[in-house]
Amino acid sequence: MIKHFLNLEWKQYFRSSYWQKNMAMNILLVFFALYFIVMFLALGFGLLPIFKEFFPDQDPFIVANSYLFFWIIADLMLRFFLQKLPVMSVKPLLTLPIKRSTIVHYVLGKSALSFFNFLPLFAIIPFSIMLMLDGYEVSMVLTWMFTLIIVVLIINFLNFIVEALSAETELSFLPLILVVGALYALDFFNVVSMTDLIGNAMRGVANNPILILVPLLILAACYVYNFKILREKLFLDSSLKSKVTEVKAADMSWTKRFGNIAPFMQLDLKLIWRNKRTKSSVFIMVIGLLYGLFFYPQPVYKDMVWMFPFIGIFVTGIFLINFGQFIPAWDSGYYKLLMSQNIKYEQYLRSKFILMVLSVGIMFLLSIPYVYFGWKILIAHFAAAIYNIGVNSHVILYGGSFNRKKIDLNQRAAFNYQGTGAVQWIIGLPLMILPMLIFALVNWLIGFEAGIAVLIVFGVVGIVLHKKLMTMITKRYLDAKYKMIDAFSQDS
């Protein structure tokens, strides 16, 4: 049975139009994976000497254990945003003579083979070897190593539980933030020292191998819980039953002031508000807005002026990057309709453009309180906003014409929570890093004001050329029309 599933997935992956048309993306992903593997290997081998250097009077093994808590928390956070439960189209399988439990076991088993689970091994195993070479007792280190591997798997399955729970609520990642925040706060304010708790537990297990049963039991519990959740979802009526959601209609007459693009603006706003996938990009805006708080309060970053535009681009442009990169795939479900209707392509694109510009403006206004950390930050954010409007918005619209992956907004398929993963964030990187490099260079050569001026000039040039750029982008979309229609009418 497993053989059949593997065969199906192999075909699904390599026969999808996405794979064939996105070689570059795949290569980039592999490149990133290799990069992380190297980084983790270096960490694994280097950690022991580093600890000895920085904490000469402490046992490095104890130090390592005390940091485990932070690793667990960070891993959980990262996975939540990047790792998704493997998607499998189960509907055609349900009427075939296959046990439901087989399907679920398969999906869960496959998730255990995720790259996210292998990556920590590249650090854990070398570190364990270094410990043994350093004279630690072999059996203890081995127990410790296996416990950590079990912990990795626990995190793996715990993440899916969190995702399943959060998929049912409107505020998708609030639960995770609350849990992680609470744990962190408990530790930070010394209410319960989570670092010591986890560290001691790990050392306890390492010294008494029999205790390894405890993490194993936790792992089993997580697996069984996941199994239960998924099995319930596997019944067709739970995905087919017509969830009659009462329509919440809002008055959108204010869009009329945008003239002939008003119908599209209304459509886009409904698109964003009525679909889970798009709605989450609104909530991500909140995260984006708070992103600066990671950096600005810390004195280390006070002098790293070159970071400011990067954060500015992120804060003011998070919606632009998140929503913009799936233009026009958001409309892929009814792309044929749009193409045969009486519309001007340019109006359709301009509506998206205005939406992104509005979001940049709003995000800038909301980010004004950052002035508390220094006026330079406000100015950098302003320049970043102008750059976003003038340059990034056009770039992302242009990039959209290369979009060939259908987004199924109506999806109620089991096993599909948010649908996007690591790729989404990688695409956004050049948009943020390029302006940062430009600014850093000018800032270094001439000075802060000149750097800001250059960013603003780039933005203003983009705004001045807006009409020309839009004509060019529209032409590009028209050229790609047949290919897009074809790609969007294929499933997955």
Place this chain on the structure above:
Amino acid sequence: MIHTQNLSKAYNGTTVLTINELNIPKGQSFGLVGNNGAGKTTYFSLLLDLIKPTTGNITSNSIVVDESEDWKPFTSSFIDESFLIGYLTPEEYFYFIGDLRGQNKADVDNLTAKFEDFFNGEIIGKKKYLRDLSKGNQKKAGIVAALIGNPEVIILDEPFANLDPTTQIRLKQILKDLAEKQGVTVLVSSHDLMHVTDVCERIVVLEKGEVIKDLETNPATLKELEAHFAGSMAVAQEEE
């Protein structure tokens, strides 16, 4: 009205449609029949410029469809569910299409009011999203949306499939009225020979991408079509 010349469509060297010449005059109700893979949907997709012809072209009202977009204002269509926007209610969908076709809310309301019978009280005012409607009701909404804005050409792919018998009968009446009373050119494809012969003045049979019959509908047409398709079945059996 619609003039097809030297049209062919090939995928990777396999020709799926060749039509040397086909003229559809204004106000004709035109039916396209044929087995699966005969090229019905391909022809409609070419007509709507959703795929690019390999050779030749289609002219609609003297506009070459794959060169200009000026045919869009007077053409409307419903090919499949991908013409619906799932997260809108039927009303919102009608208003959206109306907006695109220069109709205000009152115009759209007037039009949809005429289809109360057709909707059977299951579409309007239900506060449901299109994605939550049944297949049949989705189809009803899509077909009516294709009638918004007084189009001169209406293209419907398999309009009778998935509809209940009552609605099928009502739809036939609607389509007949459009062609006879309002001079609209209606293009319909179907697998149901009885329905097409009821609705269409002219029926074209496609087989393996070629026009093999072009009939004016008369009382004997249904028999002729049935004989033809039964015949091709007999041939197929012999070949086996």
